[in-house]
Amino acid sequence: MTSTTIDDAPFIEPSTRQRRNYLNDEYGVLSWLLTRDHKRIAILYLFSVTVFFVVGGIFAFLMRLELLTPEGDMFTSDTYNKLFTLHGIVMIFFFLIPAIPAVFGNFILPIMLGAKDLAFPKLNLLSWYIYMVGGVFGVIVIITGGVDTGWTFYTPFSTQYSNTKVFAITLGAFITGFSSILTGLNFLVTIHRMRAPGLTWFRLPLFVWSMYATSVVIMLATPILAITLVLLMVERVLQVGIFDPALGGDPVLYQHMFWFYSHPAVYIMILPGMAIISECVAAFTRKRIFGYKFVAFSSLGIAFLGFLVWAHHLFVAGISVYSAMIFSFLTMLVAVPSAIKVFNWTATLYKASVSWQTPMLYVLGFIGLFTIGGVTGLFLGALGIDVHVHDSYFVVAHFHYIMVGGTIMAYMAGIHYWWPKITGRMYPEWWGRLSALLVFVGFNLTFFPQFLVGYVGMPRRYHAYAPEFQVLNVLSTAGATVLAVGYLLPMLYLGWSLKFGRKAGTNPWGAVGLEWATSSPPPKENFHHTPVVTWEAYDYPAFLKAMKETQDA
Amino acid sequence: MAQIQSQPNDHETYTGHAAPHHQASLVSYFVIFFALMALTVITVWISRIDLGAMNTLVAMVVAIIKALLVILWFMHVIHSPRMTWIVVISSFLWLAVMFALFFSDYLTRAWNIY
C-alpha cells in the first residue's frame, strides 16, 4: 500500500509538460485526415461516434415522447417502427461497437504497451474511413425515409415485404463491419508483437486483456454478420427463398446466423467497458486489482462462452426444445466470468484508499447497474421466464441496463479518466460529478420502470399500449429527460476545458501504467525512449519509484 | 536506445532480429502439388461410384486432406510459430462449434415441416 496520495505524488507537476505533442506537431485539415498517428485517429473516431450517439439519442427521445400517452398519437406505427429501428442501428453499429475500442483502444493501447503506434497505422486510418463510408450510408438511409424492420432485420419482412431502404442500410452495416474487423486485427497483432521489453503477459494492464478478448470476438464473429447481410442482400434483390418460408427457406436460419454474430457483439460492447472499469478501479483505489489473473482469464472466458449462447434469442422462434435447453444451460454459464469480474472489482474496494473523482462515480454506477442487467439476463435465459417476458419491455430494460448502465457509463468513466492524457487539460470536477449523478438518476428513472411494465405485459416495439401502463411510461420519459441533460453537460464542459481547463501533468491521478509515464498530451511517437518495464501490473510503489528515477535522471 | 536487459524468454517481446530465414526445399512444393493432383483425381473418381450417404463424407475427408496439404506446406504453417497454429486451429474450431450448435437445432426438430 502506497503512502502517497494523488495530490502529492512527486511527478504531477505540469512544469515538465512537453511543448511539442501529437496535437500541435502538425497543423491543417489534411494532417488530420491523412494521419497515421493512432492518437489522431482516435480523436477522429471520438468526433464521429459522438455525432452518431446524438443522432441515436434523438431517435430514442422521440420514441419516449410518443410513449408518454397510451395512444399512438404522435407518430404513425410505420414511423414509430422506423424510429426504433434507426435508434438500434445507429446506437449499436455506429456507436456502441466502435466507441470504446476505436477511441480508447486506439489512443491508449499502444501507449500502454510502450509501442510507437499500432502494428498497421495505415490500416487504422482505413478503418476510420470505412466506418465513415458505412456511416454515410446510414445517414443517407435516415434522410431518405429510414428502415422499419427493427435493427435485427428479421426475414421475411425485411427481404420480401418491407418497403424501406433495407438494401442500403444492410450494405452500410456490412461496410462498417470491416472497420471493426480491421481494428480488431490491428489490436491483436499489436498486443502479440509490439509490447515493450519486460512487458510480459501477466504484467499487462487488465485493459489490454479485455481489449484482446474483444478483438478475438470481433475477428471470429463479425464475418458471420457479413455473410448474413450478404445473403440478406441477395434475397432482397433476387427475391429467392433463402430465408423465406413461402419459397422453401427457413426464417429461423436467418435468426441463427444473425444472432451468431449479434450475441458475441454484445460482448464486443461490454468487454471494452470492463477494460476501462478495471483501470479505473485500480487507479482510484490505489491498489492492484484483487485476483488479477482471474480477471484476466475471465475476459477470455467471456469471449469464449459468449459464442455458445446465441440461440437464447430464438427460444420462442421455433427451434427445437432440446436445442433450447442446451442454450439455456450455456447461457447460465456465461454469467460466471462476468460475475468473477464484479466480485474482484468489489473486493479491490475493500480497505482501499478510495477517492470519489468523476471516473470512480461512473465506475460504481457501472458495477451496480451491470450487475442488475446481468442478473436479469439470467432470468431471461431461463426458458420458462423467457416464454413469459420475451419481446416485452423486460428485455428492453435488461439490455439497456447493460448497454447504457454498463457500457456507456464505462465510456464516460474512460472519457474523464483519460481526458487529461488525451488533451492535456483537466475537466471541471464539480460539473463532472454533477453530470455523473444526473446520468445515474436519469438512467434508473428511465429504465427501472421498464422492467416493471415489461413484466406485467407491455410489449416492445409498440407505440400504443394499454392505459394502465401509462404512469410507468411517464416516469420513464421523465428519466430520459434527466439522462439527456446528464449526457449533454459533459459535451459542454469538456469542450470548455479544452481552452479553460486546468493544465494536466504527466500523471494527475497517480495511477500505474505506461500511459502515465509520458507527457499529457503525449508526443507524436508516444515515448522519447522505448520504455523498459520492470514493475508488475498495478505495482504502485515500484512504478512510482521507476518514474521518480526517470524524472531525476 | 533502450537497454534490453534480462529479457523474459517468450519470443514475443521483440529481441531484435531479421526476417525468418527458413526456406523450404523447391522439391517439396512439387511433391505437394502432385499429391493434390492425385487427390483431385481420387475425389472425382469416387464421386462417380454411388456410396449413398458415405459419398459426402468421403468427399469432405479428401477435401480436408487437400486443405491440410496446402495449409501445412504451401502456407508454411508446418514451419510457422505456435501463434500461427493457434490462429488456424481456432478458426476451424469456431466453425466446428457453429456447425455443431446449428445442427443441434436442425437435427432435433422432430416435426416434418420439409
Place this chain on the structure above:
Amino acid sequence: MRSNPTLHDLQHPGHEGEEGHDEHHHPFLQHHFEDLGQQHEASTLGMWFFVAQEILFFGGLFCCYFIYREMYPAAWKAGSHHQNWQIGAANTIVLIGSSLTMALAVWGAQGAKRKFTTLMLVLTLILGGIFVGVKGYEYAEHIHEGLFPGSAFTYVQHDNPQLTRGVELFMTFYFTMTGLHALHMIIGAGLLLWFIKRTWRGDFGPEYYGPVEIMGLYWHFVDIVWIFLFPLLYLV
C-alpha cells in the same frame, strides 16, 4: 513520407558493420517497428488473422449450404447435375497449379531471384485468369439455360417439377458461393499485378520478402475455399 528507393539503394544499403545497423536503414522498414524481423512477424500474423476471419466468412455460408442440403437432398443432387464436373475438375487443376506457382514465387522472393519470382507471379496471374474466365463461361451457360435465380429463373425440373424450387435454392447458393470466391480471386489478381511490379523492381530478398509471403497466404486461402466448393457443388 519515404521516397521510393532505387535498385541501387537496395543492393547497396550503404553501411558496413553489424547486421543490426543495416536494418535501420532498410528502405522498407516502417518507423514504428524496431527491426525487419518484428515487421515480418507482425505482417504475417496480421495476414493470418485476416485469413481466419475469411474462414469464418465462407464457413458461415457453407453452414447454410449444409443445412439446406440436409433439408433438400434430392434438389441438391438435381442442382449439382447441372454443373459440368469435367470443367470443374479442370478448373480445380488450374487453380491448384496457380497455388504451386504462387508458392514457388514466395520461394523465389526469399532467394532474391527476381526474374524467377516475377515469372511465377505472372504464371499465377495467368492461371487465375483462366480460372475466372472458365467460370464466366459456366455462368453464361447457366444463365442461358434459365438457371439464374430470381425473376430470370425459367428452368423447370422436368423429371420432377416439385424439385424446381429446391434447384433454384441450390443455384442461389451456387452463384453466391462461387461468385464470392471469384470476387476474391479478382481482388487477388489485382494484388498480383502490384506485386509483379514490386518484384520486377527488385524490392524483395532474404531480409524482406514478407509481402510476397502474405500475398501467398491470401492466394492459398482462396484455393482452399475452392477445394471445398468443387466437391460440394459439382460432385453431389
